[in-house]
Amino acid sequence: MANETQGLNERAQLLLKALIERYIADGQPVGSRALSKLSGLELSPASIRNVMADLEDMGFIASPHTSAGRVPTARGYRFFVDTLLTVKPLDRIEINQLEGQLQVENTQKLVTSASHVLSELTRFAGVVVTPRRSAGFRHIEFLKLSEKRLLLILVTADGDVQNRIIQTEKSYSPSELTEAANILNRNYAGCSFEDIRRRVQAELKQLREDMTQLMTAALAAGDQAVSESAEDVVISGEVNLLGVDDLSSNMNKLRELFNLFEHRTTLLQLLDHSSRAQGVQIFIGGEAGLQPLDECSVITAPYEVDGKVVGTVGVIGPTRMAYERVIPIVDITAKLLSSALAQR
């Protein structure tokens, strides 16, 4: 049994591989006759039929009806990507092209362009979960809008700018505001908000009462700004999926799918899940646990800053996709995104 894996002998594996590759290529159910020609094996259609019957029993392939060829099941795809697939890495030129398309001006643009690149290259939908902010803060500023409304400007450690309007109980003078900002900037720059909270708690007694209020308000707003904007998912190229006939043939599925795209949170959960693993992850059909995706596959890869995973990139397409091409694209995009973020 040296040449068997999961009960599949070498011949069966070869045929399964050939079948899936063919099916991915042209979307038609594959018959024994066709398979006998393209498998490379010197086998008659009849023999192939035997093997196919076995493969069907084991749940790797299925036939849409009595006398069509066979198509891969989700389980078949699973086995395919796990043990049969040989991904060919992108060559240098393609990587350079890809890199060239990323807009590095700021984090927002970086993320959007990454998502865009993914969808352009794969012609499916590209998704990127925006980077978790490193909770550190670099600079803070209070600006008086009207008597009791302040604009809080917050520059996080990674150079992104957040702003929030806060209502105060009393009216602060400009100098008070400057003072408060100075205290925070001088003493706590670089710390995370939790750190600050803890330290401020201890040291705050030395400050005037109203100052305290201002500080805590600022901290709360900062916390909120950080956590609220913490994770979002950017999708692009949903349109591409309209052109995928596997999906566009049944309108209801398509609608469910697009509804899913509007429900960011659900999608976020799925993608977050994948950021716990490392390297490329693949969800095929219902594996993701989301019913609208049962004719889709999701390919994801986490990206990181300073060795810490901060987000996920991915592609959503039909289960019938060119995995050997999409996988390296997602992989490389994650890596390029990581290194682009590292330079900021």
Added chain:
Amino acid sequence: MANETQGLNERAQLLLKALIERYIADGQPVGSRALSKLSGLELSPASIRNVMADLEDMGFIASPHTSAGRVPTARGYRFFVDTLLTVKPLDRIEINQLEGQLQVENTQKLVTSASHVLSELTRFAGVVVTPRRSAGFRHIEFLKLSEKRLLLILVTADGDVQNRIIQTEKSYSPSELTEAANILNRNYAGCSFEDIRRRVQAELKQLREDMTQLMTAALAAGDQAVSESAEDVVISGEVNLLGVDDLSSNMNKLRELFNLFEHRTTLLQLLDHSSRAQGVQIFIGGEAGLQPLDECSVITAPYEVDGKVVGTVGVIGPTRMAYERVIPIVDITAKLLSSALAQR
């Protein structure tokens, strides 16, 4: 000829109105028999057929094939909305609901929620062109990121925060940065960037050379920030259009339509156009000059701040839509958006 408009006598108008209303209601071509029942007129189908033939000659209606009923043409819809339609304004309750859905925290949220509300209420796609910024500036701040990279934070007169990274030729000390910011803040707060540019040109000689560089860089960045983020269009509820069978029945049209949605600029032109008129505007079918929209209607209304038009809201749906309902929704949304912005 007192009771004629554009060559249509009263009876023809009544019938056209009944026909269109019926067609909008159930999407089926309307025949003479049905029309004779629901028109309210005491006319036999035969007489009605005569009128319908006239209406067809004049291009208001057409028949999909020999023996179907008639459907309105774009020209028919045009006449309908221009002279036959009686819009029923929303009642107080609906307006309040609508108002409740707007999120007033900041401009961004306001715009997004407005678009969202439009799509929810009409079940079509909602669009909003983001407000043109009043070019004034309120506050500026330089923050050193690394040796020659500065983060420029810019608070515009309307309380929005912009930020830009600028590369400098020399390395500035924190105090120099503060000084530069102070000069701008003290002397020019409230002015538009053009004003500043003009005045700075004159007064700049008194400043040190390197300061000048910093200032002009800041001005350029500010200008760019203002102009770049000046106009964008937010679309929501595109998914709804998948559920509209008038559109979803032919996939190609649908794809073109969604492609249009990704090409913001084209859409922007159309919407901008409408902001020059005042009040609700309606583009039916190809009237907008965009071929992907030839089975769609676009209902728009400009919104304003301080009596100046700053953007446009709108709804994109099939030509066969309940105009008498959509029109007031768009109208009110524009007004609510105006007043929400006024309070900021």
Added chain:
DNA sequence: CATTGGCGCTCTCGCCGGAGGAGTGCTGAC
């Protein structure tokens, strides 16, 4: 005993023709 050619069976798909239905245009009567 794995392989293979042959055979019958099943299922889909496209095509054709007829029935049914809807709605029109026309004509002649009032």
Added chain:
DNA sequence: GTCAGCACTCCTCCGGCGAGAGCGCCAATG
């Protein structure tokens, strides 16, 4: 001007039919 009647056209919906594809099974073979 209105209207009933009538012939005509066109669409849609089957049902049947043949072609094609592909399978399962079986018996023969080396």
